[in-house]
Amino acid sequence: MDIYLPIAEVSVNAPTIVALGALVGFISGMFGIGGGFLMTPMLVFFGIPPAVAVSTMANHVAASSMSSVIAYSRRRAVDLRMGAVLAAGGVVGAILGVELFRWLRLLGQADLMVSVSYLLFLSVIGGLMLVESVGAILRRRRGDTAPARRDRRPVWLYGLPLKMRFPRSRLYISVIPPLALGAFVGILSAIMGVGGGFILVPAMVYILRMPAGMVVGTSLLQIIVTTALTGVLQAGRNQTVDIVLAILLIAGGIVGAQYGARASYRFRAEELRAILALIVLVVGLRMGLGLFLTPEEPFVLMAGANG
Amino acid sequence: MTDLPPPSAPPVAAPPAAVGAPAISAALTTTTVQVKSDFRGARIVLYGAVFDTGDRPTDVVVMVRGPEQPVRLTRKQKVAGLWLNSRPVVFDGAPGFYRAASNRPLQDIATFSTLRRLGAGVDHLTINAPAEQRVETRYGVRDVVVSRLGPDYYDWRRAVVRLKEKAGLYHEDQQGVRFVDRGLFRAEIALPTGAPTGEYRADILLFQDGRPVSSRARTLTVEKVGLERALYVWAHDRPWSYGLAAMAFALAAGWAASAVFRRD
Numbered sequence: 001m002d003i004y005l006p007i008a009e010v011s012v013n014a015p016t017i018v019a020l021g022a023l024v025g026f027i028s029g030m031f032g033i034g035g036g037f038l039m040t041p042m043l044v045f046f047g048i049p050p051a052v053a054v055s056t057m058a059n060h061v062a063a064s065s066m067s068s069v070i071a072y073s074r075r076r077a078v079d080l081r082m083g084a085v086l087a088a089g090g091v092v093g094a095i096l097g098v099e100l101f102r103w104l105r106l107l108g109q110a111d112l113m114v115s116v117s118y119l120l121f122l123s124v125i126g127g128l129m130l131v132e133s134v135g136a137i138l139r140r141r142r143g144d145t146a147p148a149r150r151d152r153r154p155v156w157l158y159g160l161p162l163k164m165r166f167p168r169s170r171l172y173i174s175v176i177p178p179l180a181l182g183a184f185v186g187i188l189s190a191i192m193g194v195g196g197g198f199i200l201v202p203a204m205v206y207i208l209r210m211p212a213g214m215v216v217g218t219s220l221l222q223i224i225v226t227t228a229l230t231g232v233l234q235a236g237r238n239q240t241v242d243i244v245l246a247i248l249l250i251a252g253g254i255v256g257a258q259y260g261a262r263a264s265y266r267f268r269a270e271e272l273r274a275i276l277a278l279i280v281l282v283v284g285l286r287m288g289l290g291l292f293l294t295p296e297e298p299f300v301l302m303a304g305a306n307g
Numbered sequence: 308m309t310d311l312p313p314p315s316a317p318p319v320a321a322p323p324a325a326v327g328a329p330a331i332s333a334a335l336t337t338t339t340v341q342v343k344s345d346f347r348g349a350r351i352v353l354y355g356a357v358f359d360t361g362d363r364p365t366d367v368v369v370m371v372r373g374p375e376q377p378v379r380l381t382r383k384q385k386v387a388g389l390w391l392n393s394r395p396v397v398f399d400g401a402p403g404f405y406r407a408a409s410n411r412p413l414q415d416i417a418t419f420s421t422l423r424r425l426g427a428g429v430d431h432l433t434i435n436a437p438a439e440q441r442v443e444t445r446y447g448v449r450d451v452v453v454s455r456l457g458p459d460y461y462d463w464r465r466a467v468v469r470l471k472e473k474a475g476l477y478h479e480d481q482q483g484v485r486f487v488d489r490g491l492f493r494a495e496i497a498l499p500t501g502a503p504t505g506e507y508r509a510d511i512l513l514f515q516d517g518r519p520v521s522s523r524a525r526t527l528t529v530e531k532v533g534l535e536r537a538l539y540v541w542a543h544d545r546p547w548s549y550g551l552a553a554m555a556f557a558l559a560a561g562w563a564a565s566a567v568f569r570r571d
Contacts, residue, residue, distance in 0.1 A: 002347055003345070004346040004347070004535060006531060006536075007538070007542055011347050059554060059556075064561060065561065066558050066562055066565075067560075070561075070565035074569075109391075112392055224558070228557075231550065232550040232551055233550075234550070235542070235546050235554075239546050241542070243538055244344075244538070246556075250560050254561050254565075255564060257564070258564060258568040292390070295390055297470070298382050298383045298466075299382050299466035299469070300381050300382075300470075301379070301380050301470045
């Protein structure tokens with residue numbers, strides 16, 4: 001069942017793409033991440049031009065995040081106010097990021113930036129999360145209590161001005177850290193072609209000190225806003241969104257996300273984080289490998305010849 | 308290998324046809340290829356005939372060129388242990404599709420300079436580059452546009468051909484023209500899924516004693532039709548409404564899925 005994609009101008013096997021959408025949707029619903037960091041490389045592997053993969057991924061991530069965020073909000077696991085602050089930062093970041101990516105693409109350094117970002121962020125975050133979550137699992141097995149955090153009121157949360165109450169998360173902190181975090185994730189999401197959940201989730205736990213139960217639903221909210229904006233900007237600026245590809249991915253993704261959101265509460269939070277950390281680490285190392293291996297073909301045709 | 312091909316090799320000018328002079332004729336079985344949702348490439352058959360009262364050996368070369376497109380490529384270079392992209396190089400015009408078919412190896416049919424002049428074969432096809440090297444600034448980014456980079460030019464040129472061959476867009480088939488009967492020949496043109504849309508030109512050349520003595524040109528149109536065309540036009544002519552609609556669909560689909568799953 002092959003189908004021709006009008007924008008990507010390639011022919012793909014429809015059931016395979018739907019299955020890929022479902023798999024990534026499942027992971028997305030389970031971990032509260034967009035799943036773009038998995039989707040983008042896999043679409044490229046299936047022969048979709050990278051520019052189309054990066055842009056169309058945004059539609060898929062928005063759909064599967066939308067599908068699972070409703071499931072989370074029914075369980076009252078979404079902090080709307082925190083989500084709005086993060087998203088406000090994310091909007092600014094996404095606009096900057098799309099322009100930065102356009103400039104890098106014209107310079108011919110977009111590939112490098114993508115590889116370096118994947119290697120750097122995915123392996124560092126994956127590594128840190130793995131160490132932390134495995135530590136938590138081992139402590140629980142031994143029956144130890146979690147070591148008290150050295151600083152219960154870190155200065156970057158409580159020392160800065162513009163404090164705001166976040167009743168759902170039981171926080172009373174400055175809005176500057178969440179705004180900055182949202183903007184940073186917005187830039188990265190446009191450059192790497194990802195939703196940014198894999199950075200947002202650990203940052204909300206370790207930097208913003210949000211309760212673990214609120215993190216996943218709230219990060220999905222931020223991801224929806226950022227990717228919806230990125231998707232429209234990519235279509236408007238670069239004409240690289242393939243609606244047929246998006247429909248195939250979404251058909252699988254929204255169903256997968258529902259099952260993922262359900263599966264997530266069969267596991268403990270630290271176990272989920274350990275699995276996610278492993279996935280993130282493997283993808284990051286795989287993407288970064290290209291920087292060190294001698295390429296078989298030193299020349300690369302570049303998209304965007306028409307400007 | 309120091310002489311560059313002219314910017315665009317004109318197809319052979321048919322010599323004035325004397326009575327009884329050898330001539331060639333050809334037709335495509337399909338002149339329009341429609342790209343629809345089930346498009347998986349196409350095979351087009353070309354039939355032709357050689358009219359020759361004499362009995363000198365004749366050779367037939369069929370060249371198909373797709374619409375010209377600028378080509379931008381980069382080369383990976385090792386910098387401090389890392390493989391990084393060089394500054395991109397732009398070739399102003401290379402055919403988006405190229406296929407040369409002949410009844411025997413091209414180098415046996417005609418001399419190097421004749422093939423070069425006609426742009427026959429992937430080693431000789433014209434890839435337009437401006438006469439002099441210059442630097443072009445677009446969107447605030449400096450692109451190097453090359454032509455006379457000495458030996459480097461050939462590395463880049465060969466890379467264009469190699470990469471396009473890998474994508475199935477360039478091909479040279481030394482047995483692509485088959486004589487099915489005396490004077491009657493047949494060739495097949497395979498269009499891959501990634502073949503660009505637009506006007507294609509097929510040049511059918513008759514060679515005798517290493518010289519082109521007669522030629523015919525035929526055109527072929529590859530176009531998107533139906534829904535594929537409507538979506539493509541929408542995405543390019545009204546990109547913002549297209550982007551908004553695509554995203555609205557995505558969000559609605561996500562919401563609908565969670566509403567459906569709520570019941571159970």
